[in-house]
Amino acid sequence: MDLVGLMEGKRGVIEAALERYLPDDGHVLTQAMRYSLFAPGKRLRPIFAILAYEAAGGKEADEILPAACALEYVHTFTLIHDDLPSMDDDDFRRGKPSNHKVFGEGLAILAGDALMIDGLGLVAQSTAPAELVRRALAEFSRILGAGGVTRGQVDDLYGVEVDPKFLRHVHLRKTALFISFSMWVGALLAGASEEVLGLLGRAGVFAGMGFQIRDDILDVTGSREELGKTTGKDEAEGKLTYPALYGLQRSQHIAEGYARRARRIFAELGSAWSRLVDLTDYLIDRRR
């Protein structure tokens, strides 16, 4: 099956699972959570997790689906909070008004909180061996918390340094480590060896850096209609990005370099990992 068809199939499974995990019970908190969770999204992180789980030999939906969906919960949490007026102050996301534009700031903050908390709870629902689940949760927290994604967001908002090293640091914390974790946790829950996990962690960071640089590029070249969020904002705000630092062409070149390094590791892992190669190629060529 080609990658597009494969991704579509996985997306269907993920959407159905999300619907089971967060049905509409009529409560305004649930509605605020669902508004952002079910806005059209690529579901990249859960797809990464499922593909890595399958490549590592996993076969039980109940082991991986809760953790895969948790990645989408938590990704949505970061989007809702990042868009708040006191942070990036974005009015559009995933083709719709941002959560706080519809539900107000207080409820948007709480909807994000609940997605975060319930997301971690979903990981704990995985039927994989308890020691693997415990480890998944410890790592989840490490990647997302004060040393990870949250610190990346603080540095992005309040950081003062403007050099390539700092930019790499922010991209790494805000995006690449979370993408990497998505693959890593899939393989972990399938019982992958430490060696595979180590290689995968590195491949994921390379793929994630490529993904984020492509995101920077699309912010310059894409339209709001295509991307479903405010574009051109990085430049208008004089934000440090790869295109701003290196120009568009060289940025794409850097993204491709990262993708190449990721592919090399997947090749080392063997033919079971070929879908991850395809997905990595997709990441740095995508138009949205």
Add this chain to the structure above:
Amino acid sequence: MDLVGLMEGKRGVIEAALERYLPDDGHVLTQAMRYSLFAPGKRLRPIFAILAYEAAGGKEADEILPAACALEYVHTFTLIHDDLPSMDDDDFRRGKPSNHKVFGEGLAILAGDALMIDGLGLVAQSTAPAELVRRALAEFSRILGAGGVTRGQVDDLYGVEVDPKFLRHVHLRKTALFISFSMWVGALLAGASEEVLGLLGRAGVFAGMGFQIRDDILDVTGSREELGKTTGKDEAEGKLTYPALYGLQRSQHIAEGYARRARRIFAELGSAWSRLVDLTDYLIDRRR
């Protein structure tokens, strides 16, 4: 040892552990987290967890201390977010300006997020058997998320019904279930039986309801100097509280009724649980 001395000793252990888990690394995010985490607090939830762990026969600090401290992380997260202008809009907490008054809204939200995420990660650090840790995390999320504390905060902010049943519901979700969870998780990590855990869950809810009603009473009778937070606010805002609904005397009477029911269960559990009886008495007699 009397209760005051016992609590002081436990508090020392907890403060030292918190200092180890969140040392000052000079980063502004860490400083915002530490500002609220190390503001003077009673550390009631960790103390509950440790006392229940010990009463249930637990003997390893590394099994309980990370989870106990996680309760304080997460409690602090709820305080920071609840105080935000878009929610309760409180300027004082624990005797100091609220987090957002010092660090700004964006950073306050992120400091809360990081305390929540790192708190759940701390639970995953417990050296108790992995299946118990997995269950602790699943329950932690259930108590705090969209069906628990977070929903309680939404209903408190946006709820329209003003009747005793609704008030009980908010107090239960916002406070009592979390207090109850604090005891429950301590006993769980010590390997307590299902029977003990079931009884303890109920006792904890009664103790927690007593605690919250006493809180409502202190909001009327206490001063900001004593409590370290804005007082008289419930009444000024026409908020539904026990004193508003029943008057001070009858409210204290209701709190004592809850405490009595908690004590009865602790007595049923046996003499090992006598410290929890003392602590419950303290909760409904305290002046701050």
